[in-house]
Amino acid sequence: MFDHVEKLKEFIRHRSISTDSTQREGMKGAQEFVSNLLSSLGFKVEVVATDRHPIVFAQRGGDKSWPHVLIYGHYDVQPADPLELWKTPAFEPTIIGNRIFGRGAADNKGPLLTNIAAVAKLLEENPQLPLRITFLVEGEEEMGSPSFPKFLERYADKLREADFVFLSDTALPNPDQVVLTCGLRGLTLFDVHVTGAKGDLHSGLHGGVLRNPIQALAEILATLHTPEGKVNVPGFYDDVREVHPWEREELRKLGADEKAYAEFLGIDSFYPTPGFSPFESARFQPTLEINGIGGGYQGEGTKTVIPSKAFAKLSCRLVPNQQPDRVKELVIAAIRARTPSGVKLTFVDQHKGDPYAVVPPDRSNTPRDQSPVLARAFRAADKAVTEVWGRPPLYLREGGSVPIIADIKRVTGLDSVMFGLFLPEDNLHAPNESFNLDVMKKGIETTRRMLADLARR
């Protein structure tokens, strides 16, 4: 008998902070916990070495005619600081009411164990279950998955044997409503540096003579949006995928309240893409955002300087079918074209990620060549959610980015079914992270039913 709560407590106790080199023991403990657990369920476990933290690759083979699900998760967690803000010890799992508190409870140890528990239950009920299952559990998700692309290339052929990816690393809007996430924004990030004079200058002796690079940067940045809120870069929206009526309708069903959202943000007016509500804008439209700016004197008091340099850190969130490199080129071309005289530009590339979208079956825009197993998986998930939660899931794109989902699609062709399990109040990446044990229990039953349905054929 698989006691998922006791297993989760054990999992949380391993201090698996991937970015903290003093926590090697915690990383090793969490990796071995996952490996041993899957091994005990009959999986053939391979611990794949990487430059940093190994990937657990565990297979339950079977007949080639059986459906094959690839379940993704990660065993690493965010750092726990600031520790003084935790009400219970970060790595000592503590149950209060129906929630378990501890670093990684929701991201991703609870949701991953939900899926493992469902598989354990299924295999206990039917050791001959006609379903191929592969677990892919990485240890670098919280560092941006640096080893993942290389792994993807090396294991592409093995991964292509699966029919689709299943994962629980997205959110539920509330404990009563499941969302099957079917889109994620991509992104492209870069810095722009503006240089004026070759050194900082005295603003008395030289003020009124030359263009201040902060002024030039402000003039450039001010051109990048229209007053109404569109990104003002030629071609920026060219490749943006049409929003289908069913997508707006799903979002409407979510019933999100603009007034409550404005209060949560602490703003008195929204600035969405024209023609979209704030909720639609964040999920269906691309952005150009200034994540940081700096230049000249920033300390207390004053320094009457005309600085030599200023910079801004820019990022675009992208929607299907935008391409990160193409969008970056368009923005840079616009910046170059709008740069006033007297200053020079340089650009620094940062990272990027493709947007992702999958369309559930039977929608107006479902691809005709959608994999039959993927379609069955969606239908099985819909049925299981409806039975367990008492209402059907919503199919929504999210504003955030999980670049590995698009990477998997690009390299292997596999789409993902994303079954969200953590809640807004679960404090991901923050002190007092928690996971709702009622949601976990329902999640296990949902995944169990879905996979059983899929195996039944």
Next chain:
Amino acid sequence: MFDHVEKLKEFIRHRSISTDSTQREGMKGAQEFVSNLLSSLGFKVEVVATDRHPIVFAQRGGDKSWPHVLIYGHYDVQPADPLELWKTPAFEPTIIGNRIFGRGAADNKGPLLTNIAAVAKLLEENPQLPLRITFLVEGEEEMGSPSFPKFLERYADKLREADFVFLSDTALPNPDQVVLTCGLRGLTLFDVHVTGAKGDLHSGLHGGVLRNPIQALAEILATLHTPEGKVNVPGFYDDVREVHPWEREELRKLGADEKAYAEFLGIDSFYPTPGFSPFESARFQPTLEINGIGGGYQGEGTKTVIPSKAFAKLSCRLVPNQQPDRVKELVIAAIRARTPSGVKLTFVDQHKGDPYAVVPPDRSNTPRDQSPVLARAFRAADKAVTEVWGRPPLYLREGGSVPIIADIKRVTGLDSVMFGLFLPEDNLHAPNESFNLDVMKKGIETTRRMLADLARR
């Protein structure tokens, strides 16, 4: 016999860094050096206590009918760091060729001693010289003269007994050309803070929903200048004093070279106020400059945040007859009027200073009620410079600010004759500060002749 070089060496050795509380001994030493020196020349010396460093107030009285000159200087110096960039020890005066190196050599110990040496020579030649002389030597100039306003109020009546102020704390363009500075820009400084959401937000989850405060700040700042280079604030230029043809003519005589200036700055085009050359713009026109900007993430790599706050540090250089408070109000009103929806503004006041101008006699715009002694002082200075340097001085306004000159004028009504003695290569406020001993020698002779002429009546 007054050995000005030996005296200057002694003066430099006192580490009189007013902002450095560990250098009290150096401050005391420099103050006592000045007090004892003036005392030995027959001055009645008063050491006026302030909240920080005392002011040396030394008087040579005489008949009320004698002209009365108030000579200003300061005995404190800038910090000397970074020490590793000095080629000779900062507080061990070292003569190389015709230059003496050491912190404070040019700012203001050399020029102050030039004036003291001239007075010493005069009084040695004629102990009965019919000239009243008051020295006012402060110890907080390099900290922004915080005790000076209070002193001015307390000593206003005594100061009003003088006819004009004489000082050497401005620049020469080259060793062969004297400038009598007859104007300084004022300034007003403040910070603007822009707030959007009540906390930093995830740019994936919330991007496309609200206005980023960095974007709002850029949009505001971009409106503050026209493409041609005018400050785009209604009323900004209303009080700007007309530039007289003789002022442009004096500047033309300076023969400054735009190409060499662009090379010095490292820029490929200027951005002066329309209708003015770069040199005219810096001396005759006001500015609005962004001295610093900050907001969001500024570190290595990326952080996909929509920041809650952004700020800019602004300053205006002002020309006669602009008023700092009025200009600040105009700029703030323009900023408020141009602030887009969805963000809030706050302002933080910084310091300010009035602009200053004095017109030499016999110009088209010389005030009819100009003090006869001031007019005679200018004529005497012109004659002495022409004799000693072999060419007449130029009369120029400068782009920098020395707020105490305007403060003295406002409180006492006294104008200033500013006889510049340091050179561009003297590295003020920087490592390897120096003072040209040939200039010092000529300066002593010039000041001696000027004061003798003034006493002669």
